[in-house]
Amino acid sequence: MSHIIHRSLRRTPPVAVSGEGIIIRDSKGNSYLDASGGAAVSSLGHGHPDVIDAMHAQIDRLAYAHTAFFTTDAAEELAARIAYDAPGDLDHVYLVSGGSEAMETALKLARQYMVECGQPQRRLFIARRQSYHGNTLGALALGGNAFRRKPYAPLLMDVARVAPCYEYRDRAAGQSVADYTAGLLAELETAIVAAGPENVIGFCAETVVGATGGAIPATPGYFKGVRALCDQYGILFIADEVMCGMGRTGTLYAVEQENVLPDLVALGKGLGAGYQPIGAVVARDAIVQRLRNGSGVFQHGHTYVGHPVAAAAALAVQRVIQRDCLLGAVTVRGAALRRMLRDAFGQHPHVGDIRGRGLLWALELVRDRDTKEPFAPALKLHEAVRAQAMACGLMVYPMGGTIDGERGDHILLAPPFIATEADLTEIVSRLQDALERALGSIGVAAHADACKRAA
Numbered sequence: 001m002s003h004i005i006h007r008s009l010r011r012t013p014p015v016a017v018s019g020e021g022i023i024i025r026d027s028k029g030n031s032y033l034d035a036s037g038g039a040a041v042s043s044l045g046h047g048h049p050d051v052i053d054a055m056h057a058q059i060d061r062l063a064y065a066h067t068a069f070f071t072t073d074a075a076e077e078l079a080a081r082i083a084y085d086a087p088g089d090l091d092h093v094y095l096v097s098g099g100s101e102a103m104e105t106a107l108k109l110a111r112q113y114m115v116e117c118g119q120p121q122r123r124l125f126i127a128r129r130q131s132y133h134g135n136t137l138g139a140l141a142l143g144g145n146a147f148r149r150k151p152y153a154p155l156l157m158d159v160a161r162v163a164p165c166y167e168y169r170d171r172a173a174g175q176s177v178a179d180y181t182a183g184l185l186a187e188l189e190t191a192i193v194a195a196g197p198e199n200v201i202g203f204c205a206e207t208v209v210g211a212t213g214g215a216i217p218a219t220p221g222y223f224k225g226v227r228a229l230c231d232q233y234g235i236l237f238i239a240d241e242v243m244c245g246m247g248r249t250g251t252l253y254a255v256e257q258e259n260v261l262p263d264l265v266a267l268g269k270g271l272g273a274g275y276q277p278i279g280a281v282v283a284r285d286a287i288v289q290r291l292r293n294g295s296g297v298f299q300h301g302h303t304y305v306g307h308p309v310a311a312a313a314a315l316a317v318q319r320v321i322q323r324d325c326l327l328g329a330v331t332v333r334g335a336a337l338r339r340m341l342r343d344a345f346g347q348h349p350h351v352g353d354i355r356g357r358g359l360l361w362a363l364e365l366v367r368d369r370d371t372k373e374p375f376a377p378a379l380k381l382h383e384a385v386r387a388q389a390m391a392c393g394l395m396v397y398p399m400g401g402t403i404d405g406e407r408g409d410h411i412l413l414a415p416p417f418i419a420t421e422a423d424l425t426e427i428v429s430r431l432q433d434a435l436e437r438a439l440g441s442i443g444v445a446a447h448a449d450a451c452k453r454a455a
């Protein structure tokens with residue numbers, strides 16, 4: 001038995017030994033197409049030489065310096081790069097070691113800002129059901145993933161909660177998109193008023209919902225409405241772009257496509273593309289100026305914040321994305337993937353919705369397309385898809401509880417930005433096989449014609 005406390009304590013996963021481009025190999029000689037970039041992380045694929053060179057160079061110079069004593073060129077250059085690329089006056093960067101730490105940092109920065117504005121009574125965050133913001137206690141409290149929260153519920157701070165923007169399930173038949181969106185915004189305003197606006201610190205949301213709901217973009221105007229409400233009531237808008245940021249949706253920040261400017265943005269995953277553990281919070285000027293002119297310190301910190309090797313890796317990742325015009329590639333390949341998914345699954349009797357943006361896509365699985373009835377949670381269809389995909393040499397990111405934390409299944413795809421059209425064709429083909437095998441394993445016969453390979 002392994003001495004690692006693995007995710008499953010009953011099963012040791014395959015041992016990954018090498019990776020190159022879109023492929024990852026295990027110790028038994030199996031290779032897998034990494035169609036999910038792990039969990040939407042590996043945007044440049046595996047073994048990118050530029051990133052590896054940058055890490056080597058930094059390690060040779062200096063592997064670590066504590067930020068209580070020093071800053072480093074790598075961290076300074078990365079922060080300058082992020083500030084330069086970020087929209088508006090999102091000019092200040094706090095570097096951490098992952099997405100949950102980024103969210104914790106955003107929450108604390110928001111709270112300290114309110115305290116230094118002379119409003120220490122502001123203590124409440126508002127967030128959405130079916131969201132995920134991380135697994136540390138603050139981020140978990142914020143998130144609306146019922147399954148992940150359940151065992152820890154007594155330890156979690158109170159968070160007011162509103163509906164996610166989940167058009168496929170929640171927009172009523174005959175309701176216009178504009179009316180649906182207006183209803184969501186009215187619900188948010190009611191929550192702000194009910195809490196007492198003077199008690200609220202901020203509203204947090206994933207710009208495109210990632211793992212919990214499965215690649216769900218907002219309806220047009222939703223985030224504009226959110227921004228307007230936050231401004232009206234003097235509360236901060238915190239965008240969690242840990243999964244959907246850093247180019248995943250075709251722009252560096254997903255909010256750019258919503259034409260709004262958050263007060264704080266959390267980054268992770270694609271920032272370092274898996275080469276090093278790194279995350280960041282990007283803050284607007286007014287927030288940092290308030291602290292600078294007030295107490296003069298941000299009362300926070302971890303041993304590994306601003307780690308120079310992580311910063312060097314992330315800087316190299318960002319340079320490659322720009323040099324190789326990968327944001328354009330995401331848009332072009334994303335359109336191709338969308339077409340392929342629609343060709344392959346558009347008529348599939350058990351695929352209810354195909355949605356996403358850029359290279360972040362999901363299939364929502366249903367027992368019945370007309371009624372949108374999900375499969376029984378006890379069948380654990382998402383687990384079967386994961387297992388069958390691995391058997392087909394494919395990594396996808398399936399998840400259960402899509403609808404309410406218990407019911408519903410979806411499959412998330414987040415291929416690297418370097419994937420070719422041929423790679424995407426192969427991914428979709430293997431996914432067809434994996435889905436049919438998974439459905440077969442839970443006793444559901446597939447519709448033969450609809451499931452024939454596009455080829």
Ligand SMILES: Cc1ncc(COP(=O)(O)O)c(C=O)c1O
Binds near residue numbers: 210
């Ligand atoms: C939107 C979002 N926020 C936060 C996190 C937490 O990031 P990490 O797992 O790096 O702590 C995740 C991870 O999946 C995420 O998808």
